Amino acid sequence: MTTLTRPVATAAPHPPERPAARRRPRLRLGDALVPVFAALAFLYLLVPIAYTVAFSFNDGGKTNLVWRGFTLDAWRNPCGAPQVCQAFVNSLQVGVVSTLLATALGTLLAIALVRFTFRGRTLANLLIFLPMSTPEVVLGAALLAQFLTVRVPLGFWTVVAAHVMFCVSFVVVTVKARVAGLDPALEEAGADLYGSPWQVFWRVTFPLLLPGIAAAALLAFSLSFDDFIVTNFTSGSFDTFPKFVYVSATRGIPPQANVIGSFMFVLALVLVLAVQVVGAARARRRRAA
């Protein structure tokens, strides 16, 4: 899937490699080169993002391709370009609904696949990987053919259905790892202490799986939010943000698109940093106690 590597690369800004602390004469050349390679790699990764952010301040006019001068116009009025905010809101809505559905379904699937033995479990385990390994173009075309066959009007709900389909796989894989690491004795202890199956799920299983579920939901949202290929096939005249950007590329992408892109990037960055900071603080508190 073409979208898979991007959220990871943007969401996890590693600090540059620190210079080797210990001097080992034999590897001096390598020690010197590693930071250079690392810097080159990060340059390669970050240049497009820097470009996006920089051109959100461009006094671009109709085509935002060459630098014409600094302005805050686009940031002051992000909805200035026609349809850009509508597309953004559409993408948010699709993202939120797909994430909720895919996370709920995927979590239940993951629990079932790890905790229970049933007929067809091996097959289900295998099939879960299919949407991840099938080319998106094929998925999109197949979905379009299906929707046309059963005469579903293309729009918001067909996009959501398509996104839930491929997001579920990622949710299952992420949550499954967490369920596998959960001691079954904890749930048994919950039942032993008079917890009904419902209470045990909400008071024991769910809180303990929550970090995995949250990670899966973030992944699902970022996959849904920037999916273009499948969306393009299944959306009809319904515009999402990636589709808007793609379509406007032919006549010039307005700087407002860069503004929204930069905003999403900063938001993801802040989110990741916040999680790191909270996690580190919690770990420190635990050590101190």
Place this chain on the structure above:
Amino acid sequence: MSVAQGAALQVERVTKAFGGFTAVDDLDLEVPSGSFFALLGPSGCGKTTTLRMVAGLEQPTAGSITIGGRDVTGTRAHQRPVNTVFQSYALFPHLTVGENVAFGLRRRRERDVDRRVAEALELVELGHVADRRPAQLSGGQQQRVALARAVVNRPALLLLDEPLGALDLKLRRQMQLELKRIQDEVGLTFVHVTHDQEEAMTMADTVAVMNHGRIEQLGAPADLYELPRTAFVANFLGQSNLAPGTVVEGPDGHGLLGVDVGGSRVRLPAARAVAAAGRVLVGVRPEKVRILVPGQEPGPGENVLGPGVVTDVSFAGVSTQYRVELTGVGTFGVFAQNLLGGATVAHGAVVRLAWSAQHTFGLSGDEDVAAGAADLDGEP
């Protein structure tokens, strides 16, 4: 049901099969209310499966389970007046110690939760850690929290699944006393599963020795020890000297059978023998046996075997353990109290062994002399 006293447990003809493997085989068990009952056996003998069926975490393939006069077969774990202390403790890592202990009370919407939680933590001397997370406690403390979390509910039955298995030896001995004290204090029925025979004997009023999904023998620890009825019990619970023999004389006026063991005549009380005719295994505990050096004679009413050669002498502080190779009989162990200080018989010495006929027990001759002896976890 009288919860304060604990309730009686009856397990009737319970079988549990996993696929083709029978973990528990037609098991009958009766635990009187208020008692401290131990299920003792090697790993894989079905003791944990039995406990899980009582807790409602497994359903029996056949048979019935009755707690306090109520048939609970088929009900689920949360519907049974039973609490378990799990081997891994299974404390909820996302809740504080206090919330862990309160879990059962809150599920049953009981009143006075805070006070009862504080009391339960006080009982295990951990009142000061109520606000901590389980991960911040030592293994011994976690063990006590797990106990408090179960005891606080005043269950009809408290089930303990190898609760001391993860602790080191010293802490384990300390917790054994602690558990016994708590059982006295709260007066609940405790069912304790363990593979540690010393633990079972020191703590329990009644011990059931389990092997291959069945109860080999059930009784008070001293009774089991003094009069084992199977080779497995004789070897698993402490150590035994077992020698094959044949009954050659019926009971005499004192109720003693005459048994031929490797050419020597050994007397065996008929009341202490499983079989009174044909091939039998004659047994005696090593601490009941004394060594006769040349010149010493057995007393009246004593059995004598030998002569044999001392093949091993190991000094263990309070006692010395000897291995004596008896021709045509086998190797016997002897535990001699170091009353006079140090070992009195040297390696390689030729000696005879004597013990009171009243301490002899007889087992079925079809049994394997070594059954249950290879217990690597047991302590001497």
